[in-house]
Amino acid sequence: MTQSHAILDRARTRVLGRGLAADERLLRELAALPEEGIPGLLALADDVRSRHTGNAIAVEVLYNAKKGGCSEDCNFCSQSARYATDIETEPLSSVEGFVAAARDAHARGAGEFCIVVAVRGPSERLLERVCTAVPEIKRELPLTVAVSLGILTDGHVERLAQAGVDKVNHNLETSERYFPSICTTHTYQERWETCLRVKRHALELCCGGIIGMGETLDDRIAFLVALQELQPEEIPVNFLNPRPGTPFGDRPLLDPAEALRFVAMVRLALPSALVRFAGGREVTLKGLQELGMRSGASGIVLGDYLTTPGRGDAEDFGMLDRLGFEVLA
Numbered sequence: 001m002t003q004s005h006a007i008l009d010r011a012r013t014r015v016l017g018r019g020l021a022a023d024e025r026l027l028r029e030l031a032a033l034p035e036e037g038i039p040g041l042l043a044l045a046d047d048v049r050s051r052h053t054g055n056a057i058a059v060e061v062l063y064n065a066k067k068g069g070c071s072e073d074c075n076f077c078s079q080s081a082r083y084a085t086d087i088e089t090e091p092l093s094s095v096e097g098f099v100a101a102a103r104d105a106h107a108r109g110a111g112e113f114c115i116v117v118a119v120r121g122p123s124e125r126l127l128e129r130v131c132t133a134v135p136e137i138k139r140e141l142p143l144t145v146a147v148s149l150g151i152l153t154d155g156h157v158e159r160l161a162q163a164g165v166d167k168v169n170h171n172l173e174t175s176e177r178y179f180p181s182i183c184t185t186h187t188y189q190e191r192w193e194t195c196l197r198v199k200r201h202a203l204e205l206c207c208g209g210i211i212g213m214g215e216t217l218d219d220r221i222a223f224l225v226a227l228q229e230l231q232p233e234e235i236p237v238n239f240l241n242p243r244p245g246t247p248f249g250d251r252p253l254l255d256p257a258e259a260l261r262f263v264a265m266v267r268l269a270l271p272s273a274l275v276r277f278a279g280g281r282e283v284t285l286k287g288l289q290e291l292g293m294r295s296g297a298s299g300i301v302l303g304d305y306l307t308t309p310g311r312g313d314a315e316d317f318g319m320l321d322r323l324g325f326e327v328l329a
């Protein structure tokens with residue numbers, strides 16, 4: 001038996017056979033699995049996904065309700081006011097704008113709608129607007145509604161819960177060790193505490209990050225171990241799509257095999273979570289997107305991302321159809 005076979009056998013026994021998550025030691029072995037073992041790893045992750053979610057795929061649309069002008073300095077982000085990027089800033093949308101965007105997301109076939117605002121944390125005006133729009137959306141449309149509003153206090157989370165928000169997105173982005181290399185205007189700890197507050201108020205937590213920002217394999221494992229501690233219901237996996245004008249604008253794209261390996265590792269680390277392909281999948285995976293959907297992911301973000309275009313709804317739905325997936329309403 002080759003070394004790859006032995007590692008994959010251990011992973012299969014632990015995760016599929018015994019119903020346990022991959023522990024740190026196994027994650028290290030999977031991170032070091034020789035390339036010849038990657039197809040077996042992806043197949044295993046696909047089996048684990050299938051056991052937990054059957055053929056269901058969760059489709060989400062993001063709504064960028066205020067574009068650009070953010071005070072923070074995240075090195076990957078074209079919405080930071082600190083960098084000369086090509087995005088056109090847009091002010092905060094009206095309540096009617098939120099509701100219209102939710103109608104559009106529903107009409108496009110999404111089951112989830114996420115309101116994203118480029119801010120460090122919500123102002124009173126922003127919170128008020130979100131908390132007015134969400135009940136209207138929930139009254140009218142059968143959507144899971146998520147929000148991504150930056151760093152939150154207990155008071156913020158409580159008001160969002162009262163307004164009927166289902167899920168809060170707040171990404172750790174990377175490991176605690178590497179975080180100061182991607183952002184200096186807020187800390188990993190602040191992000192961590194926001195995630196804990198979301199859990200405390202019994203809202204669903206959507207927490208993931210971006211791979212390919214220059215982090216080491218150890219960072220990726222530490223990031224996964226931190227996610228295991230948080231146990232988010234959803235993990236969005238983004239791959240760095242280097243944006244011109246940002247400090248990470250000239251970083252190389254992640255190797256597609258490493259991108260797929262990581263998605264599979266997320267599935268084995270958190271077997272029952274919703275693992276969602278988010279930004280950067282088109283540029284990183286290119287023609288390997290179908291394989292990507294067979295590497296452990298159970299959800300995708302549809303079409304356009306916050307500041308970068310996707311490849312179009314018809315292509316994404318066509319791919320899901322060819323793969324025999326059923327889109328969750």
Ligand code: SF4
Binds near residue numbers: 072077117
């Ligand atoms: S990632 Fe979020 S907090 Fe950071 S600069 Fe972009 S919008 Fe601001």
